[in-house]
Amino acid sequence: VRTSAALADDELALLRAAQRALDLDAAQALQLTERHAHDFPAGLFAQEREVLALEALLKLARTGEAQARATAFVRMYPESAHAHRVRALVERR
16 A cells, blocks of 8 residues: 555646646656546645646647636636646736
């Protein structure tokens, strides 16, 4: 049985890989965020995953999807420290 600390480490490692991939291969970064959503649907870093996914979608010029995801993020996490950044990411496009 994996400890919660070990699961958090696995979760964070996956998001770090997505972050590293973001500048080199946005499609891969998006795939990694999708894997994170599958493996850790209610993970500790769900908000960070969504921000990374938004950045990847914007880099891939998938602005409609990014806008929809940003709207869902702000609706789901209106008080999030990331909400301002999410709005800014989408508004600057």
